[in-house]
Structures are given as C-alpha cells and as structure tokens.
Amino acid sequence: MEISFIGAGNAGTALALAFAGAGHSVVAVYDSDAEAARLLASRLAGCRVCSTAQEACDAAEAVFITTCDDAICVVAGELNWRRGQSALHCGGALTVRALDPAAEAGARVGSFHPLRSLRDAAAAALEGCRVAVEAGPELMPVLEALARDVRARPVRIRSGDKVLYHAAASIAGNFIISLLDVAAGLLQAVGFERGEAQKALAELAAGAVRNIERSDTAGALTGPIARGDVGTVAAHIEALAREAPQALELYKQCALFTIALARRKGTLGDEPAAEMTRLLAGAGEQADEIHAQE
Numbered sequence: 001m002e003i004s005f006i007g008a009g010n011a012g013t014a015l016a017l018a019f020a021g022a023g024h025s026v027v028a029v030y031d032s033d034a035e036a037a038r039l040l041a042s043r044l045a046g047c048r049v050c051s052t053a054q055e056a057c058d059a060a061e062a063v064f065i066t067t068c069d070d071a072i073c074v075v076a077g078e079l080n081w082r083r084g085q086s087a088l089h090c091g092g093a094l095t096v097r098a099l100d101p102a103a104e105a106g107a108r109v110g111s112f113h114p115l116r117s118l119r120d121a122a123a124a125a126l127e128g129c130r131v132a133v134e135a136g137p138e139l140m141p142v143l144e145a146l147a148r149d150v151r152a153r154p155v156r157i158r159s160g161d162k163v164l165y166h167a168a169a170s171i172a173g174n175f176i177i178s179l180l181d182v183a184a185g186l187l188q189a190v191g192f193e194r195g196e197a198q199k200a201l202a203e204l205a206a207g208a209v210r211n212i213e214r215s216d217t218a219g220a221l222t223g224p225i226a227r228g229d230v231g232t233v234a235a236h237i238e239a240l241a242r243e244a245p246q247a248l249e250l251y252k253q254c255a256l257f258t259i260a261l262a263r264r265k266g267t268l269g270d271e272p273a274a275e276m277t278r279l280l281a282g283a284g285e286q287a288d289e290i291h292a293q294e
Contacts, residue, residue, distance in 0.1 A: 001146070004028040004060035006053045006075060008036040011090050012066035014118035014125040020044050021124070022149040028059035054079055062086040064112070065099075073098045081105035086139060088112055092166035095159040096134055110135030110143050113166075114152065117173055127151040132165060134158070179254070180205060182247050189243065218265040225255060226262045228272035230279070237283045242290050252280045 001024045005012045008031035016026045030050040031037040041047040050056040057063050057079045065072050069091040076099045081087060083106030087099045092113045099109035116129040131147040133140065133154045140156070147154035157165055180201050187197035211220035224232035233255065240248045259276055262268035 001025070001062055002027050002060040003062045003064060004030075004050075004056045005040075005064050005066055006030050006056050007064075007066035008033070008040040009066065009068075010118045011114075012064065013040050015064060015066065015090070015112075015114075016040060016044060016047075018124070018126045018150040019146070020047075022151075024146075024149070028056045030056035057081065062088060065089045069094055073100075077101040081107040083107070086110065086142070088143075090114075092132070092169055093163045095162050096136075097159070108136065108139040110139045111162075112143055112146070115155075115169055124151075129153070130155050132157040132162075134162070176205065179250075182250060186244060186247065218261055221258070221261055221265055221267075223258075225258045225276065226265060226267050228262075228268050230272050230275045233276050234279050237279055241283065248283055252283050255280055
C-alpha cells in the first residue's frame with residue numbers, strides 16, 4: 001500500500017517508520033515545519049517532502065492526517081479528495097466524522113489510534129500494542145490488516161465510545177506522569193535531587209506496572225491502604241496538610257479510589273476502610289486548621 005502523511009510529529013514519524021518497516025511504501029510527507037518533514041523523509045527510502053498538504057494527499061491511496069487533534073477536521077476540509085481514496089486520522093477522541101469532507105468527496109474514512117506513547121520513533125514502536133480502529137465495513141479489514149502488519153493488535157471501537165476510550169488512555173498515559181511529577185516534588189522537599197527523585201519513582205512505578213501485567217490491578221496493589229494501615233494514612237494526611245497542602249486534594253481523591261480497589265482485592269476490612277474514608281473527608285479542614293495556627 002502507498003501511504004502519505006500530513007504531519008511529521010511523534011505519531012506521524014512512528015507510524016511512517018512502522019509501516020515502512022512492514023513493507024508498505026511511505027511515498028510522501030508534509031508538515032508545516034519543513035525541517036520535521038525533511039528529517040522524517042530522510043529515514044524512509046523513496047519518500048519525498050511535499051510543499052503543500054494537497055501534494056501529499058495527491059501522492060498516495062491512503063493518507064494519514066497526523067496533526068494535532070484540533071487541526072484534523074480543518075485539514076480534511078481543505079483538501080481535494082479522490083473517490084476510493086482512504087482518508088485516515090489518529091485522533092484518539094475523534095470519530096470518523098472528523099473526516100466528513102473526505103467522505104463527502106467519495107473517500108473511505110477511518111481512524112487508527114495506537115494505545116501507546118509514540119515518543120519512541122522506531123520501526124518497532126507499535127509491536128505488541130493495541131490499536132483502536134474505526135471505519136466502515138469496506139475499510140475496517142484494511143485497517144486491521146495494517147495493524148497486524150506492524151505486529152500490533154487491532155481492537156474495533158464504536159464512535160460513541162471514542163471519548164471515554166481516550167479518557168482512559170489519558171489517565172493511564174498522561175496523568176501518571178503528573179502524579180509522578182507531584183511525588184518527585186515531595187521527594188525534593190526532603191532532600192532528593194530532582195533527577196534522582198524522578199529516576200527512583202520511575203523505577204517504583206515501572207515495578208507496579210509489571211505487577212499489573214502479571215496479575216491485574218487488584219492483585220498488584222500494595223501499600224498502607226491495601227494493608228489497612230490507618231495510622232500511616234493519618235500520618236500522610238497530617239504531613240501533607242502541613243508541608244504540601246497543594247498535593248492534599250490529589251492524595252485524597254487517589255486514596256478514595258485506592259480504598260475501593262483494596263476492598264475489591266479483599267485485603268481491606270470494613271472498619272479500616274470506614275476510618276480512612278472519615279480521615280480523608282476531614283483532610284481539607286485539617287489543613288485549614290494547621291495553617292490558621294501558623
């Protein structure tokens with residue numbers, strides 16, 4: 001299959017290299033950042049840099065729009081599509097309706113969203129990952145085959161489920177980084193160097209993720225809430241209320257979800273669960289009292 005890309009960022013680069021590595025011909029690339037397009041094309045045999053998005057659209061039977069999500073519909077509406085051409089986007093929360101201008105011109109439309117961070121721009125970047133695919137009956141088997149070609153696992157997703165699907169991806173792929181950033185700040189406050197803190201926490205988080213792979217989220221859960229250590233949770237609340245009140249609400253919300261998970265795991269009894277919940281409910285007032293006394 002001949003493929004072109006409009007957008008040479010992380011997603012476009014990773015997909016282009018993966019498809020080329022699987023034997024597909026990536027023939028053209030366009031990006032408003034000409035240097036990004038040139039760098040990507042230089043890694044692909046037979047790929048040319050286009051001066052306009054329309055030139056990239058005209059160059060191939062399958063066109064991937066790998067811009068930021070907010071630009072996908074705009075780009076699709078600015079192009080002249082051919083009947084029978086495949087117009088594709090990689091927006092996780094967007095449905096194929098973002099490509100309505102292409103569909104109205106007779107193109108087949110679909111979305112192809114790898115459930116993985118694509119900062120690793122290597123030919124094997126998609127190997128083993130799930131790819132959410134959405135398309136009509138004619139294009140769907142093509143996208144599923146394309147996913148399998150790069151050793152990924154296609155998963156069909158309905159239009160109405162796209163936003164919730166992408167919210168899940170954002171929680172797991174983005175918010176975990178925000179959580180680690182907050183945790184690194186707490187370690188800095190007790191004397192860790194920033195880089196040391198980030199590395200130590202990344203190792204801790206990686207171990208937790210490996211445990212999920214071996215069992216499930218409930219089976220992987222460890223720590224004071226899973227053990228029912230009410231005193232430790234109370235100490236956490238007091239320390240955060242005094243030293244890092246900006247992180248207290250985050251701790252509270254995460255702890256409440258963790259209590260529910262520990263209950264599902266079966267390691268947390270009724271009494272400690274109720275006591276932890278009570279402590280968390282009063283956490284904000286405790287912080288206010290502490291700082292009123294200072």
